[in-house]
Amino acid sequence: MLKGKKIAVYITGGIAAYKAADLVRRLIKQGAEVRVAMTKAATEFITPYTLQILSKNEVFTNVFEDKDPAEVSHIHLADWSELAVVAPATANVMAKMAHGIADDFVTTTLLATTAPVFIVPAMNTHMLENPATVRNWERLEQDGHFVMEPDTGFLAEGYEGRGRFPEPEAIVEAIQEYLIRQQTDLPLSGKKVVVTAGGTKERIDPVRYITNDSSGKMGYQLAMAARDKGAKVVLISASTQLKHPFGMEVVAVESAQQMSDAVFKEFESADIVIMAAAVSDYTPETQATQKIKKKENQMVISLAKTQDILATMGQQKSHQFLVGFAAETHDVAEYAMGKLEKKNADMIVANDVSKPHAGFNKETNEVTLFSKDTPPIELSVRSKRDIADSIIQEVIQKLSK
Incomplete structure (x- = not known):
């Protein structure tokens, strides 16, 4: 989203100025080209030379000093x-x-700027809530600028309050979300995409459960790829290990039944549903309310089938584009084609999870896309984000037809 973006960072004279160095570094890490300008007061908190080294560009401080x-x-x-x-x-x-x-x-420079302006206030609570500042904030928004809500936390004055400079990571995420919203011509603008992720847990008792090895990484990357194409994304996640992505609604679930309830709550209004979660096929018929104590050498647990969410959606769909996943260890193509037909899906993403570079808990993946109207598309080993981008792009192409 920020790759190749030309961003001017303006640092003004507050104690939080020192955090601007980290902000500049993070913007550059996202691929942006950054140039910095500072007020005279800002240079009292952090030196221009620091920002020059980080940005690898001259830092502007004097309006009357034109180098060229x-x-x-x-x-x-x-x-x-x-x-x-x-x-x-x-x-x-x-x-x-x-x-x-x-x-x-x-x-x-800001008075001459015609590009979008993103403002991050940071100041003492009383200054922030002064009627004059409140009016100025409103006026800036009326003028078309975006003003980010500051954090509430421990201030330089030694007490808690609203006005704390947000963490640079959060600012970068907010900038990315803002830029996505500025673009109304993205291919998934106006579309609602529901993505499921992670492995569900079926409780045996309060401390034990049945689950699988799914980390949720593939589903999270798909949700972010859809978001970056302009979609309104609902991510239904059974994973508790991953940070929630910005710019989308995240619904936390645990069991297959909770996953089903959450999916069908969103299904009617969804345009695209991507079932990347590894939903348990079976669940204990009974769940103990207290920890089961060890008594015998063997314990038998009676299991019942869970609802086949993808197949049910395939029967009920009217306008939705359905994408399912097939995580297999052998006969991948055969099982994927069978799943495509039986579930009435529009696309099945299949992979061999026994491979060392693909499948659960890996940073990379290797998949094949199966559809009824086109030959299989093989996506060779690459990052899960690259795989997600390719899947979303293929969905966009099919919808455009």
Whole structure:
């Protein structure tokens, strides 16, 4: 999302200025090209040289210092940028921006900027909640700028309050979500995509359960790939080990029954459903309410079949595009084609989970896409995100037909 994006970062004079170094580093790590401008007050908290080393670009601090006679630096930076990020944004700079005051390099450049402006306030609670700051915040939003809600936490003054600078990772995620929302022509804009992920757990008693090796990584990558194509995503997750992705609704479930309930709650309004979760085929007929104590050398557990969620959706679908997964250890193509027919799915993503570079708990995968109207498509070993992007792209192509 940020790869190749030209981002101007404007650092103003608050104690949180030191965190801007991490923000710049994270933006660059996401593939952005970053240039930095600082107010004079900001240079009291962190040196321009630090930002110069991180960004590998000259840092602008003086509106009257044009290194290239052929360019007016503040206009050139304003024209160059595809996104302006003001972080941290002090009450002073927010007031200047709201009223069109341009008295230093940062505010002069921002006044000339036509690209989207993303503002991250950071200040003392009382300054943030002062009626003047509240009015300025509202005015900035009325002018079309995005103002990120600051965190509530321990402030530099030594007490808890609203106004803390968000963690740089959260800012990068918010920027990405903002940019996605700015694009209304993405291929899945207006579409609702439901993705399931992880391995369900079927309780035997309060401390034991039946499950499988699914980590949920493939499902999470599919959810993020759909989000980045503009979709409204609902991720139904049986995984508790993975961080929730930004920009989507995440529904936590545990059992196959909970997974089924969550899926069918979203099914009617969904355009695409991707069943990447490894749903348990069987569940204990009875679940003990207390831990079962060891008594005999053997214990027999009676199991009952769980609902086949994909097959039920295949019977009920009206407009939904259904994608199922087939995790096999042998005869992959045969089982996948059989599943495609029996479940009435539109696509089956099949893989051999016995391979060392594919399947459960791996960072890479190797899959084959089976559809009724096209020959199988083989996706060789690559990252799960690359696999997810290819699957989503294939779904988009089929929907366009």
